[in-house]
Amino acid sequence: MQRHPALPASSTISGIGTHLQRLGIAGRAAQTLGVEYADSFKKGFDDLGGTWRALAAARSPAEIQAIQTAFRNRAGERAAARFAAVGDVMLSLTAPLLRPKTAASGPTRPGPAH
Numbered sequence: 001m002q003r004h005p006a007l008p009a010s011s012t013i014s015g016i017g018t019h020l021q022r023l024g025i026a027g028r029a030a031q032t033l034g035v036e037y038a039d040s041f042k043k044g045f046d047d048l049g050g051t052w053r054a055l056a057a058a059r060s061p062a063e064i065q066a067i068q069t070a071f072r073n074r075a076g077e078r079a080a081a082r083f084a085a086v087g088d089v090m091l092s093l094t095a096p097l098l099r100p101k102t103a104a105s106g107p108t109r110p111g112p113a114h
Contacts, residue, residue, distance in 0.1 A: 025093065026093065029089050029090075029092070029093040032089050033086060033089055036082060036085050036086065036089070037082065040078055040079075040081075040082045043078060044075065044078060047071065047074055047075070047078075048071075051067060051068075051070075051071045054067045055067055055068075
């Protein structure tokens with residue numbers, strides 16, 4: 001692919017592709033995280049509705065306490081699963097974002113002359 005003759009041959013213009021690629025990677029990661037959180041919150045709200053129905057039908061303080069304890073345990077398990085998924089996405093995001101620029105990805109700026 002040849003450069004348009006009206007564009008200057010600076011490394012700023014030629015290096016924009018790397019930034020756009022990294023922005024695309026970050027956008028896909030944000031979308032994945034959004035889907036993960038939305039799914040987790042939906043499950044949490046569904047579980048909360050079931051817990052409210054169980055609490056309304058409870059007949060003793062011990063039964064109420066058991067229902068609440070079970071709900072807290074399920075909520076904790078959902079949070080742990082969500083945090084693990086977020087950690088996986090963040091780890092997969094760091095590799096392409098922090099990868100050093102290769103010689104094939106474009107010209108580099110010359111260092112200071114000695």
